[in-house]
Amino acid sequence: MTGFSLDDLERIVAERARSGEPSSWTAKLFTQGMERAAKKLGEEAVETVIAAVKGDKKDLVSESADLLYHWLVVLAVAGVPLSDVLAELEKRTGQSGIAEKASRG
Numbered sequence: 001m002t003g004f005s006l007d008d009l010e011r012i013v014a015e016r017a018r019s020g021e022p023s024s025w026t027a028k029l030f031t032q033g034m035e036r037a038a039k040k041l042g043e044e045a046v047e048t049v050i051a052a053v054k055g056d057k058k059d060l061v062s063e064s065a066d067l068l069y070h071w072l073v074v075l076a077v078a079g080v081p082l083s084d085v086l087a088e089l090e091k092r093t094g095q096s097g098i099a100e101k102a103s104r105g
């Protein structure tokens with residue numbers, strides 16, 4: 001188990017985007033805009049699918065990390081906070097009754 005969370009990565013992405021440092025991949029993606037950031041997200045999604053279908057767990061972990069990072073970059077470029085997505089997911093657990101079932105044990 002790790003204490004690192006998507007909230008932490010969201011914060012790092014925002015800081016690096018603001019830095020504008022030439023060495024920062026995040027800052028570079030922000031400069032290039034949504035089309036480029038979304039294209040990278042699509043590429044990482046495909047690479048994740050390939051790793052899953054191959055049954056390669058090591059690649060699946062690595063590609064999933066790339067995917068989540070680029071997904072957070074796309075959210076940040078769009079100005080959508082991670083908390084909005086989590087709130088939507090939480091709402092759905094309520095809708096399907098999963099949250100209630102879980103609380104009943």
Ligand SMILES: N=c1c2ncn([C@@H]3O[C@H](COP(=O)(O)OP(=O)(O)OP(=O)(O)O)[C@@H](O)[C@H]3O)c2ncn1[C@@H]1O[C@H](COP(=O)(O)O)[C@@H](O)[C@H]1O
Nearest residue numbers: 009012013016017023024025026027040043065066069070
């Ligand atoms: N998690 C990541 C992360 N995952 C992947 N990548 C970068 O995503 C890039 C694209 O991966 P590819 O394999 O497609 O690389 P590529 O073939 O060079 O890319 P292109 O040819 O498509 O341009 C690589 O340069 C990776 O380093 C990431 N870059 C940054 N982070 C996080 O963001 C933080 C800040 O990074 P910088 O913005 O670079 O300082 C880091 O400390 C990490 O926590």
